[in-house]
Every structure is written in structure tokens, then in C-alpha cells.
Amino acid sequence: MLNILLAVIRRDLLLAWRRRTDVFTTLVFFVIVASLFPLGVGPEANLLRTMAPGVLWVSALLATLLSVTRLFAADYADGTLEQMLLSTEPLPLIVLGKVSAYWLVTGLPLVLLAPLLGVQFDLPQGAIGVLSLSLALGTPALSLLGGIGAALTLGLRGGGVLLALLILPLYVPILIFGAGAVGADAAGLGAGAHLLLLGASFLSALAISPWATAAALRIAME
Amino acid sequence: MLNILLAVIRRDLLLAWRRRTDVFTTLVFFVIVASLFPLGVGPEANLLRTMAPGVLWVSALLATLLSVTRLFAADYADGTLEQMLLSTEPLPLIVLGKVSAYWLVTGLPLVLLAPLLGVQFDLPQGAIGVLSLSLALGTPALSLLGGIGAALTLGLRGGGVLLALLILPLYVPILIFGAGAVGADAAGLGAGAHLLLLGASFLSALAISPWATAAALRIAME
Amino acid sequence: MLEVDQLSCMRGDVILFRGLSFRLEGGSLLHVAGRNGSGKTSLLRMLCGLMLPEAGEIRWRGKPIRSQREEYHGELLYVGHANAVKDEFSPMENLRVACAVAGRDVSEDQALEALGAIGLAHRLELDARHLSQGQRRRVALARLLLADTVPLWILDEPFTALDVAAVGLLAQTIEDHLRRGGSVIYTTHQDVDLEAPTLQRLDVGDFAPC
Amino acid sequence: MLEVDQLSCMRGDVILFRGLSFRLEGGSLLHVAGRNGSGKTSLLRMLCGLMLPEAGEIRWRGKPIRSQREEYHGELLYVGHANAVKDEFSPMENLRVACAVAGRDVSEDQALEALGAIGLAHRLELDARHLSQGQRRRVALARLLLADTVPLWILDEPFTALDVAAVGLLAQTIEDHLRRGGSVIYTTHQDVDLEAPTLQRLDVGDFAPC
Amino acid sequence: MNSSVKAVSDKLSAAPGGINWFKYASPQTFYPLAGRLIPLFAWPALLLFAVGLYVSFFVAPTDATQGDSYRIIFIHVPAAWMSMIIYLAMAFWCALGMIFNTRLSFMMSQALAPTGAIWTFLALWTGALWGKPTWGAWWVWDARLTSELILLFLYLGYMALVAAMDDPRRADRAGAVVAIVGAINVPIIYFSVKWWNTLHQGASVSMTSAPKMASIMLMGMLIMALAAWAYSIAVVLVRVRAIMLERERNTDWVAQMLENRP
């Protein structure tokens, strides 16, 4: 059980490392967003500070939305996905492994980098903590939900848009809770409620997504 | 001469239409950015108005940066690129055709959509005009420059980051001129100088990029 | 072991074959023949459970394969058209990862031996992107050498891109497996002589509607 | 027509062959043989100008191919390992687009005839993603039927995935081309008998260093 | 050497009394030559730096308007000059390599890049340090500053691209595309102050008009500039020798050389 999970995670991390791109693209994307916005918007500190949680959360969401499309694409194209469906191990576990690796590669760097970018945007100490926490809870949920969409749209014409249409409605609440948490903290209202909602979203995504994704994959291959 | 240009453009447009994704991803991306930002940042009209040019320009840049990576990837993987290099027609023209189709599919919708989003952000009439114009001049330059990067990093491990590293520096001035034009117009300074610079960037990109890209493609295949 | 009962296959709105039945015992070899596009690959994918038949049933040891997915997968090895070889991995990594994902653990030494036997000893550490077409196919086929305990092998055009030496080696491997009591189902358009205790040939075209 | 002079090929830090020379006249057939990974594909890609040789020169009608790229490409047709078939296009679209990009205009009727001759008449409008492996290969090879005026054909394993009927058809097409005075360079691991006015065989392995 | 090079080199060596320049285009002849040249540049560099720094900090007077902060100029300007010149040199070697297919020119270009990047970084760094007291900001989006920043990214991009490719020939040629295309940035840096009216200083040293600054300051700056030149050449020669050894490790001449000098 745990073996296969670890094997898949290890495989995908190694692959990501070999491709490097995937590890750094999100990082680069994130850094770019955070450095370009001040360039585009102008360097007024107050304006930037108010924008910061929104900008960071939106860019986290976009980074996930754009890259999660390709979660299964390479494995589908070269026949590896077939082999995964033929494994003796439960498919939901394999899926969970793939999503975990994906999160480690795209979500985690984001969570780790967020405080730095927060500082760049001159967010107060407390808000930065909340920002990291909200991203730490929110990005895994984004990855898990994205996995379902990626599996459903596998090999379809126009998969990308469909994916966006399918999962965006699920992403919006997470964005609102996430950016809301930081905003609420900055406004001195306490971020607790928002964070709880985020946590709940994450747990339910964790409970549902691997099974739904596995089912979607079998359907996509048939 | 013109024949091959048109043939390649027609081909790539048809392909894009068949894939649909590519046409709509940028649109969707753009709409998402424009709708998510108010969600993330909060609905203060003044704040949004100041942010608008920056947000729209940054998202145009990101949309290009993220999608241009794959400009040649599909053709490379399935052997079509080889056949293009073996064409009797000049490669720079074929490249120009591909970049044009790419711009029609990702850049143009953005230019057309920008006024709508501008209205949503409550930009004044004049600024909206300048925004469209700046995007109309700037996005082709982004596509052309992106093409060089895509060709240079074709088939490389970690191509994406490298691409970003290579072309982002060239993108930044365009972003600054572009967002600057809108800002200058809004501030009543006149956008002429910025727009001229944008036009100059576009023309020099047009003059250099097809040749540089063609050279890079030959090198990549060798 | 494997029983196929009145299978039909439909792709889009074309019926490729209908009413296809056969039985396969341990130690026997089934050559699925047919023209390009007649439905061989579709049939093999159905036998693996990767595709749903339009009608009919596939049973393994008496039970429908869909009701015992994980057990069945443990007794099955499929090598498809696609090599399932990752460009970014070396042959060594490819083989070990493929086995791990399939749920079979393989030591480095075993993998080394298999790759050596299939003629990749001098390219163990090279990224698969640089391999020649035949070398990539060999990486995919190296899995067979580590699967002598897996009773059923399903091979879709295993001989493509292989040179004469490799074709011989693969034929040998298949024959060994049959002698061991395993069964093999394969397709090919090439003339390869395989010796088997029982040899069946199935032309998918015979079951095409009218 | 084609002269190859002391060609060497190096991939990574491995020398695949060195000092390889030959001449090819109109109407002659060259079979490039060699084990998997011996460098056949690399050689063919060099002959097309897709790869730089480490040393040596390739001349077409007496001039180095690099100094007359567009003229040379007009007299050359290359079908590689990769089919250059777009999943999103139908066979019809694939063929016409491929010809347009290569710089040869082809009418719908001509394309229809070629696809009919190669046995895809009943799949003209189906997206290539749904085609079987052999049908995809046929789409790629249909370009040959429209290229009788192109003097030099370079074919990398053209017979893979084809069924017996298609192999026969392709062999016929190649022989016709030779009779017409064209030349063909090809690789294959399969046994296919081709009749040609002059037939040469080149084993890349003979030029491997030590 | 490919045939066009051979043709040209034949022509050159056939010229009466001419030297065979292409003899030095091959690594095995250039390697020992570079070895002999290194000390000829390294020692002067050291000496010039010492003199230059002394003049800049102890001899040159304090500026009337800027106080002592102006002394950054003694590093800033030579660094800025070197950053541009080295890029042009890179582009030149790459162009040469693309035309004549000579390995050595690509190696030269790769040896130049890190030094160029360091000078660019120094120019940016010292400029930013200088900007704080004089303009009140570390950074502004002025045309010269932006284009100099782009220069740094071009250097980094070039080095990253070359490093990312396993096949040295592809790396050479792909890098050359960046170097050559990026070269248009250099005139933009140089003329930016003239084309756009911006914060940054215009040229105060030029060939055509009398210098606008005190001659002792000018002296210090020129000495530092010479030092920068000498240092750059020495370092690049050291680096190109290392690159040669690494890339030609499988060739006979390297084997022979290693044998002769254990």
C-alpha cells in the first residue's frame, strides 16, 4: 500500500527533477508575477499592500490551473498510464501519489516562497503567516481537484478550456477563503473561520478526489 | 513566398481550432484574471482602476510566456518540424507563419477582449483606446520574441525556465512601455512616446525574430 | 485459463468484429492476425481490461476479469504499441520504475541482468531520449525478462523496430515462457517462426461483419 | 547524383561510424543495414541535412548539400521514424497540409487518389488520433504516391506497422520509382525483397570504430 | 576545420610574407600561446589596480556637489564599459564561429561570458549604490538602467543555455544565436542617454570633445579602465584554457600534453 504510494511519488519527483522545468516554472511564475505587478501597477506601497493577498492567491490558482492540465498528459501519450491502470496496486493510491508529487513540485515551493513575496509587497508579519498557512491548506486542495478535471478531459479536444470550466467553480470558493483569510487578518478580524473552511475543503478533496480521478482515468482510457 | 506563409497560417489556425483549447485558454485566462482579481483584491473602484493597466498587461505577458513554450513542441514531437526544415520554402517564412497564427490565436483575442475588461475595471474611455493600441503593438512583439526562446530551448531538459530566463528580460521593457502608455494617458501626459517605443520594439522583433528563430530551429534539430 | 465469449468491438460507429470467441490454456500461444485497422490492438486492449467490449465477456480462471481486477493484473503483462518509456529516464530507471508502478519489486541486479541480456549494457545510463528506436523498444521488452512468473503475456507488435538479433532473442524468450507453462497472445505483421506446444491463430478479419 | 565522402558521426561522446563513403546514381536502391543503435537513422538524417556530420561531406549533383539547401530539399523526400501525422487532422487534411508545407501543391483529387490507393478510402474523414498504427503509417507513406517527380527518396523503416498487403504495395511503389530513374535509400529490419536496376547494401556497422 | 575555412586559410597563407592566422584558430596551438600570454596581462592588471585605487581614493579631490560618493565612478564606469565591450566580443567570436565553424571561437565566447556577467553585475550594483545618494532611489526604470539589467540577463541566459545542453556543438550554436541577437542591446545601452532624456548621466568622456571632468579624475578612471581590461583578458585566457582541456579531453593533443607534463 504505502510502497506504491512512495514509489509513484519518488518516480514523479525524479521525473520533475529531470525536467526541472516543472519545479521551477511555478517558482519562476510566482516570482515573475510578484515582480511584474509592481512594474505594471506602479510602486505605491499602500496600493501594493492591499493587492498583495489577492495577487498571490490568484497567481497560485493560475499556476495550478495552467499546469494541472498536463498532470496525466505525458503518461497518457507514452503509454505509461495504460501500465498504471494494469498495476496490481489500487489505482486511487497511484493517483494520490501522482497528485502528491505534483503538489510537492508546484504547490510547496509556492507556499515556501509566499512569505518572501509577502515581504516584497510589504505585508505585515501576521498577515504573512496567515498567507502561508492559507496557501499550505489551499494549494493541496487545488491540486486534488485539478486532478479530477485533468483525468476527465484527458485526450479530449479542447481539454484545457473544459478543464477550466469544470474546476474553476470549485476553485473560486478556495480563492475567496484563502485571500479572505489574509484580508480578514489584516483588517484585524481574525482569520480562523476562513482557515477552518479551507481546511475542510482540503480534507473533503482528499477524501473524494483520488477515487473520482481513478474512475475518470479508467473511463478516459476505455 | 506568400503561398507558404498563408498555408502555414491556415494549417496552424485549423489545428488551433481543432484543439480549441489554445484559442480559448488565453481568453479564459484573461477573463479569469480580470474576474478573479476583483474577488481577490476587493471591490474598491479606485484601487481597481489604478491596477487595471498593470493587471491586464501582466496577464497578457504571462499568457504569452506560458503558452509560447509549446509553440514548436507538438511539431517537434511528431516529426512535422523535420518536414518543415526539409521544405523547399524558406524556413523564416514558415516560422513567421507559425508565429502569426500563434498571435492570431493568443494575442488577438486578448487585444479584442481588452476594452471589455477595461470597462469592467472602470477605465476611462481614452485609456481604453490606448490600452488596446498598446496591446495591439506589444503582443506581436511578445510572440515574435517568444518564438526565438521556444526554438532555442526546444527539447531541452528544463526548457521552460530557460525560456523564461532568456525572454523575460526582453519582455520587461515591453511591459513597461505598454503599461506605461496607459498610465501616462490616464495621467494626462500623452502616450505617444511609449507607443512609439512599443512600435519600434515590434518592428525590430519582426525584422530579427524569424531569422533568429529559423537558425535556432536548425540548430535544435542538428 | 482465459476464455473469451462472443466478443464484439465497436469504434465510433464502425463495428470492427463481433461474435469472437476462443479459449487459451497454459502453455499455448495465440497469434492474432488481421489487416491494418482490423481491430487487433482493440482486441488486446479489451483482453487487458483497458477497453470495454461492446458485447460479450472475458473470463480469467472462470471469473469475469472486471470482477477481479487486481488479481488479474497480477497475472498479466501487457506491452503495447507505445513503449511506456520515459525520455527523461535512463534504461535502468525506466525498467525499475515500470516494475515498481506495476507492483513488482525488482532489485538493481535483476534489472541489470535483464538489460544486459537484451543488449543495452553499454547504454545503461543514457537518457532514453537519445536511444535509437530499436533500443527504446528493447527497454520496453526488458520487462518480459523479469516476468517469468507472470502467466499471461499480451504483446502488441513486439517485434517492430527490432533488429534480427533482438527478434531472435525475443522469440527465444517467448518460447521459454511457453515451455514454462505460461501463455502468450501477440500480434505481428512480420514473419517470425515461434515454436509452441499449442499454437493457435486467430484472424480478426474473420469476425468482421459482412 | 549523391556522393558521400568520409562521413563521421558522433553522438554524445560515442563515435557511431567514421570514414563512410558511397555514391548513388539515379535508378539505384541503397539498403542501409545495421544493428539497433548502429547509426542508420543518424546517417539518413545527415543525408537530409537535418544533422551536422562530425566530419566529411555530402554532395548532391556535385555541390555540398549545405550550400544549396532549398534546391536539394526540392529533390528530396524523407519519411522518418516519426510519422509527422497530426492527431487532430483527418488523413486527407494531413496529406494536403504536409504537401503544402513541403512546398508542393496537391489538389484534392490527387490526394484522394493517393489515399485510396494506399487503402484509406474508408477513413478519409476520421481524425488521425483514432487510426490504427498501420493506418497512421499509411498516411505518412501516401506522400510517396504524390512524389514521383522527386528524384531522391529517403525512407527510415518504411515497412514498420504495415500489414502484408501494404508492404507489397509500398515495395511496388519503390520499384516503380526506381524504374522511373529515381533513387531510394531505406533502412529496414524486415525481409522485404525489392527488385532494382542497381542494388547496393551498406552496413553501418562496418564503419564503426574498432 | 571545414572546407570554407581551409579555402580562406590557404589564401591567407599563400599571401607573400603573410602569417597563417588560422594556425592559431586550432586549440592545440592556441593553448600554449594563451599560457604564455596570461602573465603578460595578470601582473599589469595587479599593478594598475593598485595605482588606480590609490589615485581614486587618495589623490582625486572630493567633488563639490556630490562629496565623496562620486568616487564610485572609478569602479562604476570601467565596469560598465567592460560589460558592454565583453558582450560585443562574445558576439564577434560567435559570429566568427558560425561562419567558419571553428571550435575555438565558441570556446572564447564561453570563456568571456562569466567575466562579462560579473562586470555587468558590478556596474548595476555600484550604480544602485550611487543612485541612492544622488537620485534618492536605488532603482528607477530609466532606459540605460533597464537595458543594462537586460544585459545581465542576456549573460545569464547565455550561460544557462550553454550549460543546459549536453551536446557541445548544439550548445555552441544555440548560444551564438543569443549572443548575436542580444548584441543589439549594447548600442541601446550606450546611446540610451542620448535617445531618451533620462535620469542617468550623459557621456562625459568622448573622443570628439574635450572631457568635462577634472583631469585627475579622468586619469584615475582611465587607469582603472586599463586595469579592468588587463584583468579581463588574463581571466578569460585562464578560463578558455580550462574549457579547451575539458572539451578536447578525448583528443590526441590533450593526451600528449598531459603525458609530457605529468
Ligand code: HEM
Ligand atoms: C543601477 C544603476 C546604473 C546603471 C545600470 C548604470 C549604467 C551605466 C553604464 C552602462 C555606463 C557606461 C555608458 C557610457 O560609457 O556612456 C555608465 C556610465 C556612467 N554612469 Fe552609470 N549607471 C547607473 C547608475 C549611475 C548613477 C546613480 C550615476 C551618478 C549619479 C551614474 C553615473 C555615471 C557616469 C558619470 C558615467 C560615465 C559616463 C561617461 O563618462 O561616459 N550612473 N553607467
Ligand SMILES: Nc1ncnc2c1ncn2[C@@H]1O[C@H](COP(=O)(O)OP(=O)(O)OP(=O)(O)O)[C@@H](O)[C@H]1O
Ligand atoms: N471513432 C471511430 N470511428 C470510426 N472508426 C474508428 C474510430 N476509432 C477507431 N476506428 C477504427 O478502428 C480501428 C482500430 O483498429 P486497431 O487499432 O485495433 O487496429 P489494428 O488491427 O491494431 O491495426 P494495425 O495493424 O494497424 O495496428 C481502425 O480501423 C480505426 O480506423
Ligand SMILES: Nc1ncnc2c1ncn2[C@@H]1O[C@H](COP(=O)(O)OP(=O)(O)OP(=O)(O)O)[C@@H](O)[C@H]1O
Ligand atoms: N548523447 C549520447 N551519448 C551516447 N550515445 C548516444 C547519444 N545520443 C545517441 N546515442 C547513441 O547513438 C545511436 C543512435 O542511433 P540511431 O538512432 O542512428 O540508430 P539506428 O541505427 O537507427 O537504430 P534502430 O535500428 O534502433 O533504429 C544509439 O546507439 C544511441 O544510443
Ligand SMILES: [Mg+2]
Ligand atoms: Mg495495432
Ligand SMILES: [Mg+2]
Ligand atoms: Mg533508426
